[in-house]
Amino acid sequence: MDHYSKERTLVIIKPDGVQRSLIGEIIKRYEQSGLKAIAIKMILPSEDLIERHYSVDPDFKKKVGAKAIESYKTKGETPPSNDPEVVGDSVVKRLKNYMTCSPVVAMIWQGAHAVELVRKATGGTEPRTSDVGTIRGDYVLDSYSMADSDGRAIRNLIHASGNPEEAEKEIPLWFEDKEIMQYRLVQESILYDVNLDGLLE
Ligand code: ADP
Ligand code: MG
Numbered sequence: 001m002d003h004y005s006k007e008r009t010l011v012i013i014k015p016d017g018v019q020r021s022l023i024g025e026i027i028k029r030y031e032q033s034g035l036k037a038i039a040i041k042m043i044l045p046s047e048d049l050i051e052r053h054y055s056v057d058p059d060f061k062k063k064v065g066a067k068a069i070e071s072y073k074t075k076g077e078t079p080p081s082n083d084p085e086v087v088g089d090s091v092v093k094r095l096k097n098y099m100t101c102s103p104v105v106a107m108i109w110q111g112a113h114a115v116e117l118v119r120k121a122t123g124g125t126e127p128r129t130s131d132v133g134t135i136r137g138d139y140v141l142d143s144y145s146m147a148d149s150d151g152r153a154i155r156n157l158i159h160a161s162g163n164p165e166e167a168e169k170e171i172p173l174w175f176e177d178k179e180i181m182q183y184r185l186v187q188e189s190i191l192y193d194v195n196l197d198g199l200l201e
Pocket of ligand 2: 161
């Protein structure tokens with residue numbers, strides 16, 4: 001296994017993040033956690049790329065549907081359908097519209113527990129219930145029920161890979177090897193060096 005410090009995650013600032021002028025704020029949150037940006041670019045994704053991106057996990061539709069149904073039930077509300085596949089199917093269609101309406105910023109962040117830390121800072125899928133202090137909790141107000149009643153995807157500013165295996169499958173869809181930087185940040189010494197020698201004069 002690679003050292004912890006080599007874990008990578010894919011982050012996409014979605015069209016609403018770009019349009020809300022939150023690029024800097026979002027990057028700041030990940031940057032200040034100690035993670036290292038190793039690739040950043042602005043692109044206008046095609047529907048085909050979005051389809052491939054959300055097909056990396058073959059169970060995506062089922063999972064996303066089940067999560068939505070669960071969220072309705074927790075609130076004592078009735079989901080639009082009780083079949084996760086039906087809900088998941090419409091989510092993918094709506095995501096294609098949402099994710100291709102304006103440029104996005106795609107990034108790779110690297111460091112110990114990168115996937116988990118980015119998801120923690122990002123917050124839960126539904127901004128209505130994501131924690132205060134997370135990016136989604138602090139900067140956006142969307143909900144399953146509003147998105148469903150308006151027939152669109154939930155606008156939640158960011159995509160962040162769900163686990164390290166998924167990250168490694170998503171990254172090549174968005175970046176060529178030559179776009180990914182291999183370099184050392186001086187701060188990595190204080191984050192990862194075992195003995196911390198050489199600091200005192
Ligand atoms: P996350 O982005 O938090 O990992 P998922 O992977 O479950 O969430 O879903 C991918 C994206 O699809 C979400 O970020 C959101 O934009 C959208 N989405 C998920 N569930 C729904 C839903 N029930 N209705 C509309 N959009 C949804
Ligand atoms: Mg996801």
